[in-house]
Amino acid sequence: MLAEIRSLNEECGVVGVWGHPDAAQLAYYGLHSLQHRGQEGAGIVVTDGEQMSISKGEGLVTEIFTAEKMQALSGTGKAAIGHVRYTTAGGGGYQNVQPFLFNSHTGGLALAHNGNIVNANQLKAQLEGQGSIFQTTSDTEVLAHLIKRSGYSDVRDSVKNSLSMLKGAYAFVIMTENQMIMARDPHGFRPLSLGKLGDAYFAASETCALDIVGAEFIRDIEPGELVVINDEGISSEYFSLSSQQAMCTMEYVYFSRPDSNIDGINVHTARKNLGKQMALEARIEADVVTGVPDSSISAAIGYAEAAGIPYEMGLIKNRYVGRTFIQPSQSLREQGVKMKLSPVRGVVEGKRVIMVDDSIVRGTTSRRIVGMLKDAGAKEVHVVISSPPIKNPCFYGIDTSKKEELIANSKSVEEIREIIGADSLTFLSVEGMVEAIGRPFPGETRGSCLACFTGNYPTEIFEYEREKTKC
Numbered sequence: 001m002l003a004e005i006r007s008l009n010e011e012c013g014v015v016g017v018w019g020h021p022d023a024a025q026l027a028y029y030g031l032h033s034l035q036h037r038g039q040e041g042a043g044i045v046v047t048d049g050e051q052m053s054i055s056k057g058e059g060l061v062t063e064i065f066t067a068e069k070m071q072a073l074s075g076t077g078k079a080a081i082g083h084v085r086y087t088t089a090g091g092g093g094y095q096n097v098q099p100f101l102f103n104s105h106t107g108g109l110a111l112a113h114n115g116n117i118v119n120a121n122q123l124k125a126q127l128e129g130q131g132s133i134f135q136t137t138s139d140t141e142v143l144a145h146l147i148k149r150s151g152y153s154d155v156r157d158s159v160k161n162s163l164s165m166l167k168g169a170y171a172f173v174i175m176t177e178n179q180m181i182m183a184r185d186p187h188g189f190r191p192l193s194l195g196k197l198g199d200a201y202f203a204a205s206e207t208c209a210l211d212i213v214g215a216e217f218i219r220d221i222e223p224g225e226l227v228v229i230n231d232e233g234i235s236s237e238y239f240s241l242s243s244q245q246a247m248c249t250m251e252y253v254y255f256s257r258p259d260s261n262i263d264g265i266n267v268h269t270a271r272k273n274l275g276k277q278m279a280l281e282a283r284i285e286a287d288v289v290t291g292v293p294d295s296s297i298s299a300a301i302g303y304a305e306a307a308g309i310p311y312e313m314g315l316i317k318n319r320y321v322g323r324t325f326i327q328p329s330q331s332l333r334e335q336g337v338k339m340k341l342s343p344v345r346g347v348v349e350g351k352r353v354i355m356v357d358d359s360i361v362r363g364t365t366s367r368r369i370v371g372m373l374k375d376a377g378a379k380e381v382h383v384v385i386s387s388p389p390i391k392n393p394c395f396y397g398i399d400t401s402k403k404e405e406l407i408a409n410s411k412s413v414e415e416i417r418e419i420i421g422a423d424s425l426t427f428l429s430v431e432g433m434v435e436a437i438g439r440p441f442p443g444e445t446r447g448s449c450l451a452c453f454t455g456n457y458p459t460e461i462f463e464y465e466r467e468k469t470k471c
Contacts, residue, residue, distance in 0.1 A: 013083070015173070015204045015209055016175070017081075017203075018200060018230075023080040024046050024074055024077065026200075027081065030213060031083070032062070033206075033211075034208075035084060038084035038085040039060055042059075042082070042083060042085065044065070045110040045175060047078070047110075047175060047177050049077075056083075056097045056099070057094070080175075081099050081111075081112050081174075083098035083113075100138075110174070110176075111143060111144060112140075113140040113171070114171040115190045119168065120142050122462060123165060132145045143163070143172065155176055156226070159181055159226065164240060169189030170183070173203060178230055179229065180228070180229045181228050185223065186224035188223030188246065188247050191205055193205075193221070194221055196216050197213060197216070207261045208256075247263055248398070250359075252439075253271070274387070274437070275300060277428060279305075281429060281432055282426035284354055285352065287352045288309065289303055290355055292357045299356050303354065314343060318340055343378075349377030350379055353379075353381050355369065355382065355422075357383065360385055361390060367420040381423055382422060383420065385425070385426065388429060388433060389413070389453070390453065391452070393406070394451065434448060
């Protein structure tokens, strides 16, 4: 995916393993399969039932967990939690790499978080006023302080009470020396699945992680649900209920791996349906359809099938470009597109090309790709986007630009077309996207979050968070 270039990134992914002698190794494999959800840092915490230990660092999973580190972790515990991170709220740095591990006289507490807590600064100010000292700038640490200050003797009760104070998006995996706790926010913004491997349990942000370790999918953790696993078994209860469930639509459009099932919907199938819907909404005369690797391939195949136009690999992704090439400056961002993608001249030369992509954020990437296709001899380039225009920032764990930097926030479709140099530009309608994915509108059972497209946020957005959040 071109997430590093486009500034459209998922914040992180989490895994949890309970009751397996190779828990650390399973966590490693799970994190490796979730690497697309975060490339800036990763960590694993293990417990043997009496004490917990941690290993983490900045970089990719394979860079951090060398053979020596994995050998040191292996066999040290029966349970583990892990995390891969992409920086949004709170900033980067080693101190913000999760999982976080806290030790006190009552025992250890480790936690990993996918999402963004929109009232974190308000809670942090209250906690600091009560004497808390924060070690990181991450919103995730707020939960640890709330748990320790709750006053309940049972960790389960402490977690339930603390979660009720949080606003926003979260999928938490929490571990003490003798139990693992999983929870999703009442709206269900972020996914979290549970599987079983023999007598062991395995939880992860996406089912592709379950598949990679051979775990059998049991079910999704429900919005507002708290699941506790220990040596006595598994138990569940609801700490909060919401009438407005809102799974992030971009999980289906862009972020999740095609082989994952998110809340019972296969991502590849959803994206293929998005492409088919686009073919109904955008009837274009062309010779060939191509998709921008990797997240748009499924949609491009669906478009080609429905439109009766051949699908071809008109763009090739270079998978051996190091992360050092992806820099925050505009000039290097544009160079990064050239380094990452190459047009196939033999496919596009002299052809009318339909280029299917999943989204346009700044427009930089689209402009460069259209230019490359035309430089390779494409006679026409028609850009088809398998989602509506992104006009609003996300406060729930996606690193979109500030509102002023979202090209669709200030430009019309025709203006964007001129900027990217396409012969035509078509976005999928909101109604078409909802129908293609198969999740209802916000407010309905199993509803969707469409805030980045419509500006209608399912939760209160605190004004201070609007100012400081990088997205």
